[in-house]
Amino acid sequence: MAEGTLYEKYGGFSQISRIVLSFYDTLLDNDEIGPFFDDVDMSRIVDHQTKFMASLLGGPASYTDNQLRQLHSHLSITDAHFDELEEVLRGTLSQHGMTAEDIEVVIAEFEKRRPLIVR
Template sequence: MNRLLMNSFLLAALLMLPGQANARSDSLYQDLGGTAGIEQLVEDLLFNVADDRRIRHHFMDIDIGRLHEKLSEQICELAGGPCVYTGDDMVKSHTGMGVTRADFNALVEALQVAMDDNGVSVSAQNRLLALLAPMHHEIVGL
């Protein structure tokens, strides 16, 4: 089974675990390279999204600079860093976008590639995905 498929199964399994994915850890923030590492990770993620014909249409008419800032804040906060997420909640941000499960999975793929490109360990990748997984129901199908 390839790693991408395995991580998709992991993400789906984590969605079934109530409350488990909300644990914070300073070590994850450090494992992602701190604020600078997270900002680079998000930049690479956004470049991957722009190159992905499956999902780039969702990002065509948005302020990419603001998206970069808010995603960086969100990941930093979730990872236990010193940041505070100041963006809209996920439901408000995604209502009317028509994000499908396939779109969500494509974004996860883009994030995994960005994490690989930035030398993020598989363990840290899985911990970050576990923190992001509960957002699935707040993003898909709205």
């Protein structure tokens, strides 16, 4: 794995898994975002969160732009949904002790993908 990534700095797989679990709980409880996952198989949701987090932190399981676009093309995700997920992400990372500076790096990675996800 690439050295010096945020993924490594914040403890690699074990710590990231902990962040993912808490992100997952908050997300499913969220009135705006939760419903997107209503009909999605549990294991796919955990898969989503893990790959989502790892790819934003520079860890393994990165996706090409085309793959990301295709994976979300059947969902009507709006800018408002994307913004809401951004807030959930910010909150989760902050709760897990990520520095404000590093959170901004992750949010920038997240924002880069907005045009692929929002329709």
